[in-house]
Amino acid sequence: MTLTHTKDMRSSDYRRMRTLMDNAPQKIDLPVKVNAGSHQLEADLISALQEGRSFQSEINRLRKEIANARNYPLKEFYNRNIYKILKSLSKKSYLFSERRRLRFLQSAAKLDPNRSLVGTPNQYELKSEITGNELSIKGFQAFDAGKKNVLVVAHEASQTGAPILSYNISKHLTSQYNVTVIFLRGGILSNVFRDVACHVEVLQNRPRGDNSSARRVRGLVAKTKFHFAIINSIESRSILPILKSSNVASVSLIHEFATYTSPRHSFDEVFEAADEIVFSSEVTMSNAIELTNLSANPQIHIIPQGKTQVPKLDTTEEATNLEKKRLKYLMRAGEENKDFVVIGSGTVDFRKGVDLFIEAARVASARAPSIRMRFYWFGAGYDVARDQNYSVYLEDQIKRAGLSDKLTIAGHTTEIDYAYSLADAFLLSSRLDPLPNVAMDAMIYGIPMICFDNASGFSPILNSNGLGDSCVASYLDAADMGYKLAEIAKDQDLCRKIGLQSKQIAFDNFNMQKYVESLSELGEHAAKKIKAG
Structure with missing residues (x-):
């Protein structure tokens, strides 16, 4: 099966159809005739074939949708305006009940022009948007009157470094404290934090002066009487x-x-x-x-923080296995099983x-042609169609x-740990990055990690441990980084x-349990000073 990107086809529609067709278990010949470097496409095809899924009806629906968009452009214009109207009505709290506004928002989500890119929001995200992002969620951790109350604050509930660290801090604190989590704004992890907290609050905006969020926090603080709070991220x-x-x-x-x-x-x-300030690195x-x-x-x-566990979203075991198969084919299929595989990770x-x-x-x-x-x-x-500032130049x-x-x-993966297990080396190419979890995890998996000097908290650790x-490449010297990588690739023993050695350094320096214990000690010490006056 082939799909041609015609001039009158919108890029978003093309990508949607191509993704679905790539995953359709139709009778095809592999390798598919794609551009050089299309291993991602082949991996998706192989995985879908192995799973035996049928998306033909969805492909046909999208084909029909594209045809209708071409033949009836006014209808697309109409649907876009209906989407805007429904979004607007969902915000009219003085006219409609919360239940009615939630229905408006659900209908709008079905007409969202970007629905194929942003996905379908869950009930907590929808309700959070309806209530102006102010949302109280009861956690799964039972309140224990014999424990002290602790507050953990994160700036958002996205699946990124700081919120993931907040999740791990909360998880380790629950054995000793009743944990309440406050997000200054929501995200896909809002619901996941229920596993590690007694209560989760999602605010409307940053608490300033006497705005609604500030009043909400004051009320929560007065009611809960927190022993201390951990405020993650500036x-x-x-x-x-x-x-x-x-x-x-x-x-x-x-x-x-x-x-x-x-x-x-x-x-x-x-x-x-x-009361106490903690930096993750000297730099x-x-x-x-x-x-x-x-x-x-x-x-x-x-x-320095310890190794973090990335909280799992609502993914099935089947989806996890499928993603692992995709990564295995992408990185280690056939003759590539003998290749020296190098990875990097982070937002593009x-x-x-x-x-x-x-x-x-x-x-x-x-330097290592052999x-x-x-x-x-x-x-x-990475979005060449939309990102004219960076992605197009990378391509x-x-x-x-x-x-x-x-x-x-290769885009985002939910199984980055599995990718580490398939890799031979990791490059931390960041210009400035305090102590990124991805590099820490690479070291824990026992693969060489090369970074720039004076660009992250890892260079002094590696320097002091003989690596x-x-x-450690000279500051932002990509050539030096490439040279060091080539030397490692050419010498299996090295x-x-x-x-x-990297694995041992990681275990010696990055321990989440000890990290949280240190934070708890600082919190207890600060609370004692305040109580003493």
Whole structure:
């Protein structure tokens, strides 16, 4: 089966149809005639064939939808306006009940022009939007009157680094405390946090002054009487003044570099209101001291977080196995089972340095021509059709570097741990990244991790443990990174030795249980000082 991207076909419709057709178990000949570097497409086809799923009816429906869009453009215009009207009606709380507005929003979701990209929102996301993102969710952890109450604050409930860390902190705290979680805005993890909390609050906006969110937090603080609070990320700082005025001890976790944090006085707000401040790495603390009014004092600590467990969304075992099969075929199918596989991970943006990853791949391939090397980047955000600022240049760079048959931007995966198990090395190509979980996990899996000097919290750790020469490239020097990667790829014994040493370093430095215990000790200490006056 083939699908041609005609000029009068919208890119979004083409992608939707191609995805469904790729997964249809029809009688086809493999390998499919696709462009060079199309292993992603072949992996999807193989996985779908193995599962034996039939999407023919959905393909036909989409074909009909595209045909109708071409033949009846006014109907598409009509549906788009109905979508806007339904969205508008869902916000009229003074006219309609919550139940009626939820129905409006559900109907609007079916007509959303971007529904194929954003997916179908769950009931909590819909209700959160209906209530202006103010939502109270009862957690699955039972309240224990014999335990103290602790608050964990996250800036959002997205499936990204800081919220995932908040999830792990909450999970470890539940054995000793009644945990309440507050999100300054919602996301797909709102419901998942019920597993590790007695109560979850999703606010409408950042609590400032006397707005509705601030009043909601004050009411919750007065009612619950928290022993201490852990405020994760500088983006959550707006809740600190409320805690301070209510005599609730606070431990503020700062992962961000001051360089890219705006406004710069955000750090001053944290320093003034937090009782204890924890940086995840020395490089982020030094950056804050250099660019803000911060000065070293006993209130400030450097504690690297431990390995995080990524919370599972509502995915079935079947979906998990299917994704693993896709990754296995993508990375280790056939002759590629002998290739030296290198991965990078993170949102596709300038800070993560995907362009540097590509350049390092080019250099490594050139320096080790006898080694079959393949490169994969996992993470959302690569969209050539919409992202004219970065993605289009990455696509062009891959082609001009001659890497079309070696390097794949593989998109997001729910089974990144399985990808680590299939990889031989990891490149942390970020321009600035405090202590990213993805690099930490790579080390724990025992694969060499190469980073840039002075660009993350990993370079001093690797340098102090004797891996600087092999695993720390000069600052943003992609050629040096590629050179070090080539040396590791050419020497299996060296690769194995670095992997084992990296694993030991990770176990020695990144322990989530010890990390949370340290945060608890700081919280207890701050609470005792406040109580003593």
